[in-house]
Amino acid sequence: MTEPAQPPSARREELLGLAYAHVLRHGLSGMSLRPLAEAIGSSPRVLIYLFGSKDGLVRALLGRARADELAVLPDVGHGPVAVGRIWDWLSAPEHRALLTLWVESYARSLVEPDGPWAGFAEATVRDWLAVLGGATGSLAVLRGALLDLLATGDVERTTAAVRAHVRTLTAAADDREADGSRP
Amino acid sequence: MTEPAQPPSARREELLGLAYAHVLRHGLSGMSLRPLAEAIGSSPRVLIYLFGSKDGLVRALLGRARADELAVLPDVGHGPVAVGRIWDWLSAPEHRALLTLWVESYARSLVEPDGPWAGFAEATVRDWLAVLGGATGSLAVLRGALLDLLATGDVERTTAAVRAHVRTLTAAADDREADGSRP
DNA sequence: GTATCACTGAAACACTCGTTTCAGTGGCGG
DNA sequence: CCGCCACTGAAACGAGTGTTTCAGTGATAC
Numbered sequence: 001m002t003e004p005a006q007p008p009s010a011r012r013e014e015l016l017g018l019a020y021a022h023v024l025r026h027g028l029s030g031m032s033l034r035p036l037a038e039a040i041g042s043s044p045r046v047l048i049y050l051f052g053s054k055d056g057l058v059r060a061l062l063g064r065a066r067a068d069e070l071a072v073l074p075d076v077g078h079g080p081v082a083v084g085r086i087w088d089w090l091s092a093p094e095h096r097a098l099l100t101l102w103v104e105s106y107a108r109s110l111v112e113p114d115g116p117w118a119g120f121a122e123a124t125v126r127d128w129l130a131v132l133g134g135a136t137g138s139l140a141v142l143r144g145a146l147l148d149l150l151a152t153g154d155v156e157r158t159t160a161a162v163r164a165h166v167r168t169l170t171a172a173a174d175d176r177e178a179d180g181s182r183p
Numbered sequence: 184m185t186e187p188a189q190p191p192s193a194r195r196e197e198l199l200g201l202a203y204a205h206v207l208r209h210g211l212s213g214m215s216l217r218p219l220a221e222a223i224g225s226s227p228r229v230l231i232y233l234f235g236s237k238d239g240l241v242r243a244l245l246g247r248a249r250a251d252e253l254a255v256l257p258d259v260g261h262g263p264v265a266v267g268r269i270w271d272w273l274s275a276p277e278h279r280a281l282l283t284l285w286v287e288s289y290a291r292s293l294v295e296p297d298g299p300w301a302g303f304a305e306a307t308v309r310d311w312l313a314v315l316g317g318a319t320g321s322l323a324v325l326r327g328a329l330l331d332l333l334a335t336g337d338v339e340r341t342t343a344a345v346r347a348h349v350r351t352l353t354a355a356a357d358d359r360e361a362d363g364s365r366p
Numbered sequence: 367g368t369a370t371c372a373c374t375g376a377a378a379c380a381c382t383c384g385t386t387t388c389a390g391t392g393g394c395g396g
Numbered sequence: 397c398c399g400c401c402a403c404t405g406a407a408a409c410g411a412g413t414g415t416t417t418c419a420g421t422g423a424t425a426c
């Protein structure tokens with residue numbers, strides 16, 4: 001008989017926040033209940049009680065991470081400008097941990113299509129493609145540059161690459177406008 | 184007292200190949216000795232004897248994966264053509280498993296900087312940047328499109344994005360040539 | 367005062383993990 | 397025949413895993 005997940009409550013939200021902070025520091029896929037519980041001042045018993053199971057906790061944490069990511073999207077605009085703004089957000093040092101967590105979850109969902117990670121990779125591709133208006137190329141540049149940045153920490157080089165992509169986007173847009181107004 | 188790793192031998196190479204095939208199917212970061220040994224007709228005892236430890240086996244497997252990747256590089260050429268050729272190789276269905284393994288190892292090395300994964304992410308960025316002549320933008324497009332492809336399986340859309348990038352590269356090269364020959 | 371409620375501590379269960387110990391194989395060179 | 401050598405099987409060790417059982421807290425509601 002497995003314990004049912006508990007609906008949101010004050011204590012649940014509090015522990016979720018603490019667990020989220022811990023997971024940003026130490027990774028999600030290697031997380032285990034006893035060390036986590038001790039670090040955030042709780043116990044495995046309580047985590048299972050509040051989240052139903054470890055998988056329930058992981059799902060809740062992934063939901064929180066996804067919400068954190070999508071929080072920037074509303075005011076990012078459209079077209080080439082949006083790409084630049086998104087990169088500013090991605091390359092900000094304070095988001096490094098969140099984005100490492102993102103890569104971790106992405107990889108895990110590719111390897112292990114079952115379990116709480118299921119569909120994470122497809123979901124984020126869909127999310128961001130929607131924001132970028134279906135611009136697969138821009139998404140690729142952003143994600144690729146992000147991978148590079150997370151591995152090397154080289155903000156200058158990766159930022160230059162994204163900026164160059166944004167320039168070619170705006171140049172192409174200008175060309176289209178010129179063709180349209182002077183045929 | 185920990186068992187020393189064994190030098191290459193017939194049996195060692197054979198088991199490494201079998202383990203490599205198994206890991207391509209089932210992932211590397213969740214690998215454990217007993218199931219692996221049973222699947223490839225061996226025993227944990229022998230794996231530890233031949234590779235010194237689980238970490239030693241993981242290192243050997245990562246080395247094999249890296250060699251597999253670098254095998255294409257010699258005859259890929261330079262400039263925009265190289266990007267297209269690399270993408271042909273990356274998007275080939277028979278390399279899907281290898282590249283998923285690559286993403287897995289990349290993510291793991293970001294989260295867990297110690298252990299056998301250490302430095303894997305930096306190393307591959309360096310490897311590929313060398314092939315691409317330092318073109319961070321092209322590397323980003325390739326890696327980003329690859330992530331997209333592995334998650335969605337959409338070869339058409341991702342290939343179109345890479346082709347578009349190659350076109351802007353060749354266009355830029357033509358412009359430079361025109362400027363140089365007719366000033 | 368008592369019943370109900372969300373929450374918790376301690377301990378155990380039934381695993382799996384990497385690794386070690388000990389005791390062998392079978393083959394090949396001397 | 398003997399000793400060496402690469403390799404192997406069975407079992408155990410100690411640690412760590414998610415989860416469960418049972419027995420409580422303390423606060424709040426009636």
